[in-house]
Amino acid sequence: MTLTLSLKQSKLRGWPGLLEAYRSYLPVTEETPVVTLQEGNTPLVPVPSIAHQVGREVEVFVKSDGLNPTGSFKDRGMTLAISKAKEAGAKAVICASTGNTSASAAAYARRAGMGAFVLIPDGYVALGKLAQALLYGAEVLAIKGNFDQALEIVRDVADKYPVTLVNSVNPYRLEGQKTGAFEVVDTLGDAPDWLCVPVGNGGNVTAYWMGFCQYHQAGKCDRLPKMMGFQAAGAAPIVKGHPIATPETVASAIRIGNPASWGKAVAAQQASQGSFTAVSDKEILEAYRLLASNEGIFCEPASAASVAGLLKVKDQVPTGAKIVCVLTGHGLKDPDVAIKHSHNNQFQQGIEPTVDAVAAVMGF
Numbered sequence: 001m002t003l004t005l006s007l008k009q010s011k012l013r014g015w016p017g018l019l020e021a022y023r024s025y026l027p028v029t030e031e032t033p034v035v036t037l038q039e040g041n042t043p044l045v046p047v048p049s050i051a052h053q054v055g056r057e058v059e060v061f062v063k064s065d066g067l068n069p070t071g072s073f074k075d076r077g078m079t080l081a082i083s084k085a086k087e088a089g090a091k092a093v094i095c096a097s098t099g100n101t102s103a104s105a106a107a108y109a110r111r112a113g114m115g116a117f118v119l120i121p122d123g124y125v126a127l128g129k130l131a132q133a134l135l136y137g138a139e140v141l142a143i144k145g146n147f148d149q150a151l152e153i154v155r156d157v158a159d160k161y162p163v164t165l166v167n168s169v170n171p172y173r174l175e176g177q178k179t180g181a182f183e184v185v186d187t188l189g190d191a192p193d194w195l196c197v198p199v200g201n202g203g204n205v206t207a208y209w210m211g212f213c214q215y216h217q218a219g220k221c222d223r224l225p226k227m228m229g230f231q232a233a234g235a236a237p238i239v240k241g242h243p244i245a246t247p248e249t250v251a252s253a254i255r256i257g258n259p260a261s262w263g264k265a266v267a268a269q270q271a272s273q274g275s276f277t278a279v280s281d282k283e284i285l286e287a288y289r290l291l292a293s294n295e296g297i298f299c300e301p302a303s304a305a306s307v308a309g310l311l312k313v314k315d316q317v318p319t320g321a322k323i324v325c326v327l328t329g330h331g332l333k334d335p336d337v338a339i340k341h342s343h344n345n346q347f348q349q350g351i352e353p354t355v356d357a358v359a360a361v362m363g364f
């Protein structure tokens with residue numbers, strides 16, 4: 001049933017989803033059952049107040065990937081990983097997740113009629129992400145450990161039992177995620193000077209670089225960007241050069257101490273002459289509030305690391321540069337952090353239900 005639906009969908013007008021839009025750049029064949037929620041085609045939004053803070057006549061855009069169907073960029077990789085798992089006859093998939101991978105895996109697996117098992121670190125998954133995995137119908141297994149331990153377990157389980165691993169160590173995940181770079185080039189007309197991206201497992205920074213290189217080879221862009229990766233200071237193994245046993249950060253999506261794509265991420269950074277930099281939770285939260293209150297853009301804390309990072313290294317930005325910051329996930333994923341870290345004088349409670357009382361509080 002899923003197959004017929006998706007074939008019919010491709011005859012509708014409008015955006016068909018990533019696998020149809022970028023079919024010739026992806027490992028998709030006639031035999032691949034396309035499992036899609038019409039992900040991708042997310043807006044590239046100018047953020048002039050951020051550009052103003054950087055100065056030097058730069059242009060800054062955010063890639064609003066929180067507007068994907070399950071609210072994060074993970075859908076770019078999941079549409080392909082689940083389609084290929086279905087093509088191979090898989091009945092169930094498994095992943096470890098700080099939240100967004102589980103939401104995405106659950107949605108696409110259920111749409112494909114497959115089971116979904118997700119391992120999460122107990123107590124460290126943002127509320128919206130947990131809500132999604134549960135409602136999509138995944139089996140949610142919270143372990144008394146962190147993401148890195150959960151990933152080790154699911155790798156072993158997928159080796160021993162008939163379930164397909166859909167973490168970003170599954171190569172189809174990165175193949176799908178590279179479409180983010182295609183969209184940036186298709187929108188800007190060329191690659192930007194810098195691509196700023198939050199780094200957890202290092203999959204996204206790797207995938208973007210793959211995408212830019214492939215588009216460059218295909219003649220779709222004349223140049224390649226510097227890959228600027230940003231980790232949270234309490235979870236910055238790549239910056240520090242060694243794994244972190246107990247990573248800590250408010251940005252739960254990048255609370256990772258031993259990145260699965262460490263080597264590939266460093267290769268991308270080196271080949272692009274980019275860098276990895278750590279940003280503090282304070283800097284992340286400042287950028288998070290700035291994006292929302294100055295630009296009307298509500299991303300999740302981990303995503304704000306890309307903008308916090310840009311502001312941190314703004315002295316290195318060349319004059320007139322075009323910069324894209326990837327906003328990897330939607331702000332509604334983590335309402336607890338939003339409420340806890342908004343300015344408390346904004347929320348006045350217990351007001352009498354009269355015009356006079358309301359007007360008085362408004363300062364009239």
Ligand SMILES: *Cc1c(COP(=O)(O)O)cnc(C)c1O
Pocket residue numbers: 072073074100101168198199200201202203204205253254300302303328329330
């Ligand atoms: C997964 C995720 C990241 C980290 O991406 P990696 O590919 O693991 O480096 C960053 N932000 C959000 C919102 C995520 O869901």
